[in-house]
Amino acid sequence: MTSSLDIFLNAISTGVVLGSIYASIALGLAITFGILHIPNVAHPALVIVGAYFVYLVGQWGISPIPAALIGLPVFYVLGMALYSFYSRTFERKGQANVLQSLTLFFGLSLVIEIAIALFFGSELKSVDADYVGSSLILGPITMPYRLLVPALFAPIMISALWLYFNRTHSGTAIRAVAHDDRALSISGINPTWIKRHAFGIATATAVVGGAALIIMGPVEPFAGRFQIGRVFAIVVLAGMGSIPGTLVVAIMIGIAESFVSAYLTPSWSPGVAFAILLLALGLRPQGLFGAAR
């Protein structure tokens, strides 16, 4: 017998957990778009690449979390290569034009999706771990571990990144490059190097996001499409570049979606993030945690 209070409590806890998973997917974009101002629409597609990486490594009997750790350096290098291509094409010729860089990443995300579909086939892929399949029961709240475990990724990554950005020299340089890259080069640091490094970190978070996604449920090559709206909504709403804000907003969106699923029907929930984003862009474009532009 489930009372209305039970439904309410479950909707909230599911929302918090889902939101935290969304945060781990959006985190890379919070760095590339929020800090470096590169509109990397391909980030969700990279997250799917991350999920397939975890799946592939899992074929050798390595469970998802160590697989994601193995993926970190691989994706860091991949991200640096991606940034090198981007900066060769655009930034050397002066300020990159929004249309061109958006189109580049848009095209890239399609190419990535199709490449995965051709390589792995378009059927669903999933991973196996001890905790998948069982649930944590806390009074009226039932929480499957396949949601709870990946929900822990975002807080861990965000704390690590916060420490890195605020307590280390190169982290400070990343924040500085967003402000004024000429001033940074005067102080003797190569801004292109720093941006490449930051893009590498952002791409490395994609493998963790991908691990979260594939632990949560089976993944197919085009799953990134449904995330584009959500992750941009999160990054913009959080206020450009606010890393802790990303988690807060992601959880808010997760709760909103889970309420819509619980009280309306699940088929309305894809529109929720975008409806919130459209409203927010109309009313408060600088985001909830950003300074006024």
Added chain:
Amino acid sequence: MKRNNLIFALGAILILLAGFFAPSIVTNPFYFFAGYVIVQYIVIATGWNVLGGYAGYINFGAAAFFGSGVYLSAFLFNAFGLPLWVGIIGAAALGAILGLAMGYLTLQIQGVYFAIATLGLVIVLETIVHNLPGLGGARGMAVYGPAPPEWSGGPVQYVFFVILIIAVACVALARWIEHSWVGRGLRAVRASEDAAECSGVPTLKLKLVACSISGAMLAAAGAPYPFYTNFVEPVTAFSLLIGLNAIAMPLIGGTRSWAGPIIGAIILASAQQIATVTISSELNILFVGVVLIAFVALAPNGLLGLAKRKSAGTAQ
């Protein structure tokens, strides 16, 4: 200029005549099936370019306008039996209203934010259509069009001729915009919105005009679609491929001139038609993606830009 107008008008009439008499010469209906898609993309690319190319506002949401055109004309026909031309005008009006709303959005947001907001429009509209049983929901709905007129030679030939008329009208309008004060004003907006505003260009008015014309064209492109496929469903009507092609085609042809989107649409849509028949639809998207990346990286001003650079090179 006057002579050019005359040549353009003659060309437009010739194309319409060719479209009118084509069914009596070309008997294989496949060419009309394939041709419909190509001409439809000419309308979409032209419509997108009015805002994206001239004013520099990137609309990722072409599919939102296209899809609302598709659904409006399908709904008007299925519910009230209204003829196709009412559907086209209705779709254009709906697209213009949506475009106007999008234009007011540009007051608040520019650049990347605008592009993402337009992407949002697609998802929101798709979700709404998905959940309205009156529009068939996720299952879609069948549209059994009326018998085509005697002279047209068949249903496919008829919708082909209809989309051809829309295309000629849209290209003529885009060409007029480009050469008039509207186009000059929009170019100023693209170069620098603040500078344009300071020199007395009515930027808001121009943007609203461009957004509504662009929206009207994109929605009108969708209106005959239900009569082409006889079936509408949310996933194809709001397909990502439409939004992608709407950007890719002008970029490949060249965004500065009305001819660019036509060139891009003909090249890319023909290639896709061949690819869909001979290979697979997945490779089709891969192909668009690769072409898009190549053009953005190597020839940002499109084929027309390349041609211009070459002729400038030989003149020196």
